[in-house]
Amino acid sequence: MDAVLTPLLDILRPIGITEPVLQFMLVNAILGVSIYLTLHAGMFSLASAGFMAIGAYVGALLTQQSDWPLWAALLGGMAAAGVIAVPIGLPTLRLRDIYLAIATIGFGEVVRVLILNFDDIAASVLTTLQGERVRFRLIEGARGIKGIPTLTETWHLILFLIVLGYLLTRLHRSRFGRAMAAIRQDETVAANMGINVVYVKNMVFILSAVLAGAAGVFSAHLTRIITPAAFGFDKAVDILAFAVLGGTSTWIGPIVGAMVLTAMPEVLRFLKEFRGVFNGLVLLVVIVYLPGGLVNPAGWSRLWQRLGRAQTASPSPSTGVD
Amino acid sequence: MLELNGISQSFGGLKALSDVTLSVPEQRIVGLIGPNGAGKTTLINIISGLSHPTSGSITFAGEHLHRTAPHHITRLGIARTYQNIRLFGDMTALQNLIIAQHARGHASLLDAVVFAPRYRREERDLYQHAEMLLERFGLSGVAQIAAGNLPYGDQRRLEIARALATRPKLLLLDEPTAGMNPAETRALGEQILRLREDGIAILVIEHDMSLIHQVCDEVYVLNFGQIISHGTPNEIKADPAVIEAYLGSDDDASA
Structure with a gap:
């Protein structure tokens, strides 16, 4: 793997993408797929x-406290996210559109606040159970967990994404993937076509949670320290931006969106404090001129036609066939 | 085959259907007519499981349908079309027919990932069946065109083909000829008659009386949520209650 990676990094380093930056691009790509x-x-x-x-x-607790290897912690983290997705999905997935968005933002805030107060809650539960004052420190609230071993390697992430990419191409050619697409277009008709809409939606929600869990395990073992603030509303919106920038007509879109948005602040270091502005600007330009996102051939050809029309100021005797 | 017994449906204070009793025997084409707002589509929605009646019972092929989910009803063998065409517009005509066979397949995601023989055999069958339906409805030439971009008549026929792709025993058609010209209506009528020969029972909602005469064995007339008449197309035509429902009584006219 190094034989490929070293020359790749040699090319990327001059434009500001070092190995840690690349690693975060890849972690965020997983979130984009999620x-x-x-x-x-x-x-x-x-x-x-x-x-x-x-x-x-x-994942961090499993490697740090229980000395699990990364692969086992990865499975543990993914399983935990997937299991928790079941009781969250069953009631909330009945909601549609913006109402689901609000409910899931609420879920994110509950997770954050629970992590923040986990030690205190656990301590008071233990105190009532045992009848004497118990001190409990495990995940350290707002201070976060420190000194997590940096076990994630770049090739882990690349391998994970390659496998994921294969699974996604197969997904779209499977019954399950087609049912997903049908539900997106018209949920009622999908049900009339014999698709169990509740089942498919919940399964997708679980799969999405499992992937986000994997991204969490990988990122915890890159950053060495995790705090609840890193997974708040801001992060939820960042992840949405990956999908908006890249587009969701194919699974490559959110991956590209995630990598571009993560790399941009590093590549544009010379803009100093205006880097954030630029990120927003790029997002805005894409939304206005390429509503389907960066990875969307139809959108590019529409934009191309628009530009062509703008250049030939007078109405050209075009064939009008397309 | 399909028996509705005393179906009532109210939305808040509004009684959309009251005490509707209707049956569709095997291999028969039954028409359902009535003025706009009579409750015809509400009835189709109830049969296909999109809404559940306030009271009354439905049995289909000996099975009791009580608050049964729509996908179960499809799997039991009831398929439908919609008054306002509701194809999967972004997908090709062929893909629409593949999706409609969802319940026919058994291959899991894992089968698809490892290219299991079961998956490959199943995909081949699904595509074969879809192509057969396209040919039957004269849509082979537009198989790869997005359904939303098809001409109106093709969309209407594709919707019927998609309903058939679920391999139903009973087909519910909600105004299948809306917007068609007389020649197209006639051609569609012949296709509907052929479906009966294949052993499919049909319940058709229609405004076009020529189609009703062409295909229906018997007709129910619905007005203000109640069945006001039932008989052969010719009997219906002569029933004063039906004439009054459509044209108003003399009292109305003089008022």
Whole structure:
């Protein structure tokens, strides 16, 4: 893997993308796929940040406290996120559009606040059970967990994304994937076509949570320290921006969106404090001129035609056939 | 085959259907007519499981449908079309027919991932069946065109083909000829008659009386949520209650 990676990094380093930057681009690409899955089934869910937090904390505890290897912690974090997605999905996925978005933002905030107060809650529960004052410190509230071993390697992430990419191409050619697309277009008709809409939506929500959990485990073992603030509302909106920038017509869109948005502040270091402004500007330009996102051939050809028309100021004798 | 017994449906204070009793026997084409707002589409929505009646019972092929989910009803063998066309517009005509066979398949996501023989056999069957339906409805030439971009008549026929792709025993058609010219209506009528020969029972909502005469074995007339008449197309035509419902009584006219 190094044989490929070293020359790649040699090319990327001059434009500001060092290995740590690349690693975060890849982690965010996984998050992009996480939100893509829900959007592709017509669910406007912003729960990925919350599930990422669950994955990160479970994974970090497993490696740091129980000395699990990374792969086992990865499975643990993914499983934890997936299991928690079941009781969250069943009631909330009955909601549509913006109402689902609000409910899932609420879920993210609940996760954040629970992590913040977990030690205190656990301490008071233990105190009542045992009848004497108990001190409990495990996840350290707002201070966060420190000194997590940096186990994530770049090739782990690349391998994970390659496998994920293969699974996604197969998903779209499977019954399940087609049911997802049908539900996005018209949920009622999908049900009349014999598709169990509740089942498909909940399964997609779980898969999305599992991926966000994986991203959480990977990122915890990159950053060495995790705090609940890193997985709040801001993160949920960032993840949504990946999908908006890249577009959701294919699964490559959110991956590209995530990588571009993560790399941009590093590439544009010379803009100093205006880097954030530029990120917003790029997002705005894409939304206005390429509503389908960066990875969307139809959108580019529409834009191309618009530009062509703008250049030939007079009405050209075009064939009008397209 | 399909039996509705005393179906009532009210939305808040509004009684959309009251005490509707109707049956569709095997291999028969039953018409359902009535003025706008009579409750015809409400009835189709109830049969296809999109809404549940306030009271009354539905049995289909010996099974009791009580608050049964729509996808279960489809799997039991009831398919439908919509008054306002509701195809999956972004997908091709072929894909629409593939999706409609969802319940026919059994291959899991894992089968698709590892290219299991079961998955490959199933995909081949689904595509074959879809292509057969396209040909039957004269849509082979537009198989790869997005359904939303098809001409209106093609969309209407594709919707019927999609309903058939679920392999129903009973087909519910909600104004299948809306917006069609007389020649197209006639051609569609012949296709509906052929479906009966295939052993499919049909309940058709229609305004076009020529189609009703062409295909229906018997007709129910619905007005203000109640069945006001039932008989052969010719009997219906002569029923004063039906004439009054459509044209108003003399009292109305003089008022």
